[in-house]
Amino acid sequence: MASMRLKFVAPALAFVVILSLTSPPASHSQKRQNIEARINALLARMTLAEKLGQLQQLDGEANGNYRPEHLQMVRQGRLGSTLNVRGAQRTNQLQRIALNESRLKIPLIFGFDVIHGYRTIFPIPIGEAATWDPLAVGLSASIAAAEARAAGVHWTFAPMLDIARDPRWGRIAEGSGEDPYLGSVMARARVRGFQGADYSANNRVVACAKHWVAYGAAEAGRDYNTTDVSERSLREVYFPPFQAAVDAGVGTFMSAFNDLDGVPASANHFTLTDVLRNEWKFDGFVVSDYTSVEELIKHGVAADGPEAAAEALNAGVDMEMVSRLYNKHAGELIKERKLSLQTIDEAVRRILRVKFRLGIFDNPYADEALERRTIFNGANITAARKIAARSIVLLKNDHDVLPLDKNVRSIALIGPLADSRHDSLGSWTGDGKEADVVTLLEGLKLKVPQTKINYASGCDISGEKSDGFAEALRAASESDVVVLAVGESADMSGEAASRSSLDLPGRQLDLIKAVQATGKPTVVVLMNGRPLTINWIAANTPAILETWFAGSQAGNAIADVLFGDVNPGGKLPLTFPRSVGQIPLYYNHKNTGRPPEANNKYTSKYLDEAWTPLFPFGYGLSYTQFKITNLQLSTQRVQALRGNDRIMVSVDVENAGKRTGDEVVQLYIRDVAASVTRPVKELKGFQRVTLQPGEKKRLEFALTAKQLGFWNREMRFTVEPGEFKVMVGANSEELLEAKLEIEKP
Ligand code: NOJ
Numbered sequence: 007m008a009s010m011r012l013k014f015v016a017p018a019l020a021f022v023v024i025l026s027l028t029s030p031p032a033s034h035s036q037k038r039q040n041i042e043a044r045i046n047a048l049l050a051r052m053t054l055a056e057k058l059g060q061l062q063q064l065d066g067e068a069n070g071n072y073r074p075e076h077l078q079m080v081r082q083g084r085l086g087s088t089l090n091v092r093g094a095q096r097t098n099q100l101q102r103i104a105l106n107e108s109r110l111k112i113p114l115i116f117g118f119d120v121i122h123g124y125r126t127i128f129p130i131p132i133g134e135a136a137t138w139d140p141l142a143v144g145l146s147a148s149i150a151a152a153e154a155r156a157a158g159v160h161w162t163f164a165p166m167l168d169i170a171r172d173p174r175w176g177r178i179a180e181g182s183g184e185d186p187y188l189g190s191v192m193a194r195a196r197v198r199g200f201q202g203a204d205y206s207a208n209n210r211v212v213a214c215a216k217h218w219v220a221y222g223a224a225e226a227g228r229d230y231n232t233t234d235v236s237e238r239s240l241r242e243v244y245f246p247p248f249q250a251a252v253d254a255g256v257g258t259f260m261s262a263f264n265d266l267d268g269v270p271a272s273a274n275h276f277t278l279t280d281v282l283r284n285e286w287k288f289d290g291f292v293v294s295d296y297t298s299v300e301e302l303i304k305h306g307v308a309a310d311g312p313e314a315a316a317e318a319l320n321a322g323v324d325m326e327m328v329s330r331l332y333n334k335h336a337g338e339l340i341k342e343r344k345l346s347l348q349t350i351d352e353a354v355r356r357i358l359r360v361k362f363r364l365g366i367f368d369n370p371y372a373d374e375a376l377e378r379r380t381i382f383n384g385a386n387i388t389a390a391r392k393i394a395a396r397s398i399v400l401l402k403n404d405h406d407v408l409p410l411d412k413n414v415r416s417i418a419l420i421g422p423l424a425d426s427r428h429d430s431l432g433s434w435t436g437d438g439k440e441a442d443v444v445t446l447l448e449g450l451k452l453k454v455p456q457t458k459i460n461y462a463s464g465c466d467i468s469g470e471k472s473d474g475f476a477e478a479l480r481a482a483s484e485s486d487v488v489v490l491a492v493g494e495s496a497d498m499s500g501e502a503a504s505r506s507s508l509d510l511p512g513r514q515l516d517l518i519k520a521v522q523a524t525g526k527p528t529v530v531v532l533m534n535g536r537p538l539t540i541n542w543i544a545a546n547t548p549a550i551l552e553t554w555f556a557g558s559q560a561g562n563a564i565a566d567v568l569f570g571d572v573n574p575g576g577k578l579p580l581t582f583p584r585s586v587g588q589i590p591l592y593y594n595h596k597n598t599g600r601p602p603e604a605n606n607k608y609t610s611k612y613l614d615e616a617w618t619p620l621f622p623f624g625y626g627l628s629y630t631q632f633k634i635t636n637l638q639l640s641t642q643r644v645q646a647l648r649g650n651d652r653i654m655v656s657v658d659v660e661n662a663g664k665r666t667g668d669e670v671v672q673l674y675i676r677d678v679a680a681s682v683t684r685p686v687k688e689l690k691g692f693q694r695v696t697l698q699p700g701e702k703k704r705l706e707f708a709l710t711a712k713q714l715g716f717w718n719r720e721m722r723f724t725v726e727p728g729e730f731k732v733m734v735g736a737n738s739e740e741l742l743e744a745k746l747e748i749e750k751p
Contacts, residue, residue, distance in 0.1 A: 041362040045355050048110065054340075054347075056110060057354045058333045059084040061325050063117065063293060066091035070437070072100050083108045084333070086357060087325065089117045089163075092437060094372035097158025101370050112358070113366040117293075120162035120200075120211065121180060121434035122146065124153035125442070126386040126558055130432040130499075130535055131166060131192075133397040133554030135182035135579035136626075138670040138694050140195035142393045147199025149386045150436070152209035156380040157437065158372035160364050163214045163260060165196035167247035171590040173580065174227025176503030179433055179535030179555075181222060183579030184592045184623060186243050187689040190250035197254040205257060206365030208376065215251040217262030217295060219277050220244045224264060227589070229504050233264045238682070240277075241717050249286060257290040257360050261323050263298050270305045272298040273314075278322030291324040291356035300329035311335055316344045324353035382442060387559060394556040394563030396668075399576040400627040401550040407527050408549045409570025409629055410487060416458040418485035419447055420478045420521060421492045422467045422514070423533045429467075432555030433500025433535060442558045446491050446531065449561025453569055460485050464521075467495045468512040475513075475520055482521050488528045489568065490518055490547075496555055499535025508539040508586055515542060522547055531564060537582040537621075544620055552578070570629060575668025575694065577626035577737065581619045588615060593623035593738040594685040624672050624689070624737035630663030630699065634671060637734050637742040645749050647725050652708040653746065657734045659705055661697035669736060670694045673707045676731040681719045687738055707734075714748070727751065 032040065049057075062085055066072045070092045079085035080103045091097060097116050104114050122128045128146040129136075137143060147165075154162060166180040169189055182192040193215070200213040220240060224231040235244060248259075261278060262271035271277060272294050282288045299318040300311070308314035315331035316339050326332045339345035361367065380386075400408070410417070423429055425447040427440035444452070447461055464478035465471060482488045492514045497503060509515065519542070522528055529549040532538065533556075543550060551574065556563050566572040583591045602611040611617040640654035647653070659671050673691035677684040691707040709732070715725040727750040735741035 041359060044362060044367075045358045048112070048358060049351060049354060051110060052354070054337060054350070056083040057350050058336050060086035060112065060354045060357050061332045061350070062330065063087035063089060063325050063327045065089050065328050071096055076100065077103060080104050080114065081107045083110055083112065085114070086112070087115045087117060089327065091116055092118050092157050092159050094156065094158045094374040094377040098371050105370055113361060113370040115160050115361055115364065115366065116158055117161040117163060118154060118159045118436070119164065119434055120150045120154045120159065120436050121164045121166065122432060123150050123390070123438060123557060124157065124159070124436045125382045125438055126153060126390050127431050127435060127438035128390050128557045129394050129397040130179050130434075130555045131181055132179050132183060132535065132579060133556060134393065135188060135192050136399050136552070136554065136576040137393065137396040138188070138577050138692055139396055140191050142396050143192055144195040144199035145389055146393050147196045148202070148209070149389055151200045151202075151211045153381050153386065154211050155209055156372065156377040159211060160366060161212045161214065161258065162200055163216060164200070165193055165213060165215065165251070166217070167193050167215050167251060168217055168222030169244050169247065170222035171592045172224070172227035173508055173536040173583070174504050174506060174586065174589065175222065175224050176229060176499040176505065176535065177222065177501060178580065179499035182247070184581060185579065185594065185689050186246040188579055188692075189247035193247040193250040194254045197251050197256045201255060201257065206363060206369070208369070208373070212257035212360055212364055213251070214258040214260050214293065215248050215256045216260035217271070218248060218259045218282070218292070219262060219271060220266050221262040221264050221271070227504050229502050230263050233266050235266060237721060238717050241721075245281070252286045252288050257363065259288065259290070259292045261292055261294050261298060263295050263301065265305050270298075270302055270307055272323055273302050273307055273317040273321045275321045283322065289356065290360055291353070292322055293325040294318060294323045294327045296327050297329040299323060299326045299331055312339055312344070315339060319345055319349055319353065324356050390557055391559035391562050391566070394559050395566045395572040397554060397556065397576050398564065398567045398574045399552040399578055400574040400629075401552055401621055401625070402544060402548065403627055403629070404548040407529060408551075408568065410529070410568050412454055412569055414454070414457055414486050416460060416485040417450065417454075418460045418462070418478075418481040418488045418526070419450060419491065420462050420464045420481060420488060420517070421490045422463050422465060423493050424461060424463065424491035429496040429533060430555060430560035431496060431557060433496050433503070438558060444559055444561035446561040446564050449563070449565035450489070452562065453565040464517045465513045467514070470513060472513050472516065475517060478517060479520060479524060482524045482526050485526065488521055488526045489531060490521060490528060491531045491533065492518065493533035493538070494535060496535070506586065508537065508583070510538060510540070518543060518547065529568065537580055539583060539585055539620070541584055541620060570665070573629045573665055573667040574626070575628060575670065577624050577670045578621055579623070581623045582621035584620045585615055587612070588617075588619075591619055594688050596683050597686050622737055622739045624670070625739075626670070626737070628667040628669065630661055630665040630667035632667070632669040632697070632736060633660045633662045634658070634735055634742065635660070637744050639732060639744055639746055642745060643747045643749060646727070646751065647711045647714060647748060650710065652710055655707040655709060655732055655734065657705055657742065658702055659695060659697065660702035661699055664699050666696065666698050668694055668696050671705055672735060672737065674733040674738065674741060675709070675714065676733070677714070677716065677726070678729040678731060680716065680726050680728065682716070684716060687733065689738070
């Protein structure tokens with residue numbers, strides 16, 4: 007009997023043990039409560055100096071090491087974070103000091119600019135946006151996160167969410183382009199890719215939505231320049247990707263360099279506190295951009311260091327990157343009652359919250375073996391190649407010059423970007439190595455080993471020299487086709503890289519003209535971080551591929567597209583202007599009271615330039631042809647649109663050509679008459695689909711109040727009754743159109 011009971015009890019016990027081992031993790035709200043309790047306990051023990059230490063971030067060495075000065079500060083609890091320190095071994099060394107030698111053993115948070123890859127480098131963000139594929143973009147971010155976290159990095163200063171309508175601004179390369187909807191989709195994808203569902207995992211990092219806000223509206227496209235944006239444009243154009251990031255759970259924000267309507271973004275209570283914390287309920291922390299707290303003095307809103315520190319802290323900037331004014335002056339500011347201890351406590355609380363959420367109190371060290379397994383592994387390289395190929399946009403392909411025949415006997419590969427490892431990586435290279443890069447020259451050799459490749463750089467990217475032209479022309483005359491790799495150097499876009507001309511720099515256009523004159527079929531492969539004014543090329547060369555800066559696998563990915571192993575399906579995430587004089591030129595502009603008419607002088611246009619773009623937003627061709635037909639709405643009239651009400655929009659998309667290919671079907675709306683003027687078109691949905699030859703699919707999009715609404719005259723978000731146009735097509739100009747009526751109450 008006893009043994010029977012035992013038999014009965016034992017499995018029950020085992021069951022309990024198993025249950026306790028597998029019981030669901032603490033609920034979300036329990037976890038939050040635990041974290042808040044741990045923060046309170048810690049805060050209660052902290053001195054003011056230790057609190058200020060948590061608010062300080064300093065820069066390490068360019069090679070990823072920390073500076074000797076950091077050691078002492080970490081020991082004393084006067085440094086909470088570094089940027090640029092990376093690598094499992096180096097981060098562990100410094101972390102050990104924080105945990106073994108500082109009084110409170112608060113781990114450091116290691117930040118780094120992991121923008122489009124850590125070691126495996128993906129296309130620059132504008133290129134990734136050209137995929138119109140949030141899954142691909144999310145995958146790129148998740149690989150970057152896994153590599154970075156394995157290398158001891160907890161925190162990436164990405165995604166960059168600045169909407170930009172001025173391609174002179176070099177940082178247009180780092181964002182998702184001109185459109186708030188596309189920008190929001192990409193924001194969500196990147197935040198989820200970096201952070202996953204829980205950024206304490208050993209393959210995730212916490213993301214940073216930057217640069218808050220309107221940095222991309224820099225006057226004249228000159229980096230760091232003033233911005234002056236109405237609240238309506240902030241809410242409709244510049245805020246949405248940031249709000250999408252908050253909705254996706256982003257852990258941190260970075261306050262921008264620019265001043266905004268007279269108040270610098272790093273001292274802006276309206277954006278940092280009223281909107282971000284109070285309206286959007288963001289509970290992570292805000293880091294300043296590099297010395298942007300100190301720059302409040304040059305902006306002219308602070309007379310000296312103490313004033314700058316008080317302005318930034320009181321507005322809601324929690325952590326100070328590189329300048330040290332919080333540490334120097336917070337004590338005296340508190341005494342003078344210009345700053346409250348609660349403000350400091352709240353900033354510390356937000357930073358500790360993210361540190362707890364990262365799990366670094368419990369798992370502070372990086373795993374060096376994991377680092378070796380993860381960094382630049384085969385799966386990551388394969389993904390980089392695929393994503394790079396998906397980012398390529400076919401701008402022109404007359405007479406089906408592309409794809410090239412793999413049996414071609416000889417190719418002249420000409421141009422200063424054909425074999426440049428450095429430029430292929432783009433402007434943010436993370437820990438990427440030039441030695442890892444497959445250039446276009448190498449990619450072609452790998453793709454068609456039997457073909458003779460006659461390579462000549464022809465000229466430099468910039469400069470006036472043309473002594474390489476003769477060799478380039480010889481290569482062209484000895485070859486069956488010419489591939490011209492031209493564009494910008496990587497450092498012509500990105501931070502502090504504004505240009506006043508969007509032409510191809512140096513003698514490159516002359517080189518193209520000379521080569522084109524040989525009469526050989528010519529394919530232009532562009533590498534650049536922004537739209538370029540390529541009117542001559544668009545008018546005179548038969549084929550153009552926009553490849554951005556495609557990363558470690560650039561050459562393989564471009565070769566995949568050149569030879570048709572990948573059929574290009576990317577679309578432009580921004581407008582290509584014809585000339586700098588047209589800027590800002592973007593598809594979602596207002597109509598004006600006098601929209602342009604060719605035969606009416608007194609309409610909105612130029613005397614000396616077309617008003618239309620060279621290539622519109624959303625544009626891109628394929629080696630096959632698609633037909634989009636049969637646009638239908640689930641209803642043409644509705645009484646009102648509330649909550650989750652949806653109007654379904656459907657179209658047929660058919661591959662009418664002979665190759666499998668991708669089309670990005672795009673949904674736009676226009677509110678025809680409203681209480682405030684509305685854009686002529688607004689993107690509200692898109693789907694990238696792959697279709698076999700002859701295959702036809704019916705696609706459905708939902709329109710909700712969120713998509714049809716806008717900020718009315720009283721600055722309330724609302725859907726107003728009246729007529730809407732609903733448009734669907736393959737780019738922002740070639741669109742089918744239907745009418746939707748929201749009835750007046
Ligand atoms: C300045 C840049 O504006 C920002 O994007 C970057 O994250 C920081 N420097 C840190 O490198």
